[in-house]
Amino acid sequence: MVELFNGLKSYGSFELLKKIEGKKPFFICTIATTSTANIPYITGAGATPELMEYTPAGDVELIIHGELRCCDIPPQTIVDGASAPTPAMITKAALELTDVPFLIVDAGSRIKPDVPCITASNKPIHGKDIRTGEAVENPEKIFNDSKIIGRELSKSNDYLVIGESIPAGTTTALGVLTALGYDANFKVSGSMPENPHNLKKDVVMEGLANAGILDGIGNIGKIDPFKAVAAVGDPMIPAVAGMVFGSTVPVILAGGTQMASVCSFIKAIDPNFDFSRICLGTTSFVANDSTSDLFNIVSQIGDIDVHVVNPNFEESSNGGLKNYLKGFVKEGVGAGGAMLMALLLGYSIEDIREKVEEICE
């Protein structure tokens, strides 16, 4: 582990970061929804279960307009009366600080945000409950369309930073990781202090059974990756992977265990994929989380650098942000990667935290 900047810990090499330091990024937030998130107690996204589905749309509306249009109550996580703001606030802070260009990719969300979006297929389709074993319609099409997006946006930028917003995305991540042969049970992250691992595992197992895919642990490389996503994944995974394959420049996958799942999908598509041209950028809240194990998952997949940004919210006067330290939210909307990008562009972790506080007010 090395420290390139104050507030950043890098696991693996920071060769790629050295290459893109000070260079011009393009930020993409990929949104999607899955009915898996309607399973009670599975996700902490949304102020209420009814508002959960509005989280991705609300997140990007906050980033772009600084106000909500699809609903009235901002995305947040509430547990036992305490709440923490959506990580979109962190991403918005990094984008405003750096003036990095960005666009939203809609990989398939039920609630359409009131912002311009790139559609990752001509009719982006909301993901189904993975318990059906039929979670994503035509992931290959989402993948191929997203390759075009990655290709075009990489032509005039030095690197891409790709985040996501999809409630219950860690459960679908577990689904894909498991289907592809990885042991990720009790290892994926979650947006609540108590991570409902048994529920996530049961949901995934039911989906795998209904899809006719047995628990694939140890069967790495044996299941078609598109079948895995079609069965127990979500629309975000093939969209982000497609952009990675389409991109001709380095990519920071802005997220934790969900982006690890994207890496497992990438490796299943191309076992010789060169992971030195991409990396994970996430938050210390994911990296230090005792209820999950990002590093274990990543190490099963390959030699993938993980860069961890700590915005030192303990020093914040904002109670909602301090709740991140108690296990609320942890990551999302590309927050970790967005902060990493800001560090690479010369902003200090204090600049970033202050901007987040300003935006939260």
Next chain:
Amino acid sequence: MVELFNGLKSYGSFELLKKIEGKKPFFICTIATTSTANIPYITGAGATPELMEYTPAGDVELIIHGELRCCDIPPQTIVDGASAPTPAMITKAALELTDVPFLIVDAGSRIKPDVPCITASNKPIHGKDIRTGEAVENPEKIFNDSKIIGRELSKSNDYLVIGESIPAGTTTALGVLTALGYDANFKVSGSMPENPHNLKKDVVMEGLANAGILDGIGNIGKIDPFKAVAAVGDPMIPAVAGMVFGSTVPVILAGGTQMASVCSFIKAIDPNFDFSRICLGTTSFVANDSTSDLFNIVSQIGDIDVHVVNPNFEESSNGGLKNYLKGFVKEGVGAGGAMLMALLLGYSIEDIREKVEEICE
């Protein structure tokens, strides 16, 4: 009139071109449809009247995939048994030659292309027949959303090149120009050798009457531009204008009289708009067309540079391309601006013509 490159004639100054020569552009094709195009004999777009509506979708599918997905017969103009290929072939040639990044903006089209699109509002709505006087739903929203697109895409590019594909777009252009007080009767272009000016005029007048807007000739600056577009315009116009206002870099409006109509809309929104940061890039087929008068329209609006590219199709062995010389098609899908961009990037007009011929085969 001056010649900066072989094949290019510039009317006005070429100061802007000098500034962006060799610099990095981003190309945007804005697609839309309007039921105005269903009026018999008004447009030459599409191999048959039934296929007309598939033209914008087909155009961008050809550019991106090199094949059609929304229908079986490529967009083209057929008159008296002779046909000319869609100008998308010219645009595709310029994009392939230069490797310039590009994306499609859907401002409101009935047939959705099977390509990734940026939606210019969260539900892009097809334009209605302007005879109703209620042509475009909420042009202000299209405009504001498109500002965001222009802003973000201009951040990491040196200039934007914006084209359009919308059948009957010259009629809606006439509508907006007339509503805004310009005398454009018998001056807008058209895709057929015989330009149905009387029909276009009648259609516009019916729309203006139904919208309660009298023939506004001479009333420049008196009618709200958004009301004009809402009454007798099309969704492309506020989308392209929005991108121009959002952009922080120069913009080449890739087109003829339709882009002149965009300029009239821009001027109506901001009478002090600095037209030296944008210009028109079009084809010699529009500029030399005796059935229309681009230069007259432009001169009524303001001091706007017009750059005219002549691909010398008389030297082509392709009969379809030679029909451009007989008044078929003339312009569209940003063909003129795309060629201008290729010239600015160092390709010769011969390089461009040869690439177009290669693509047509």
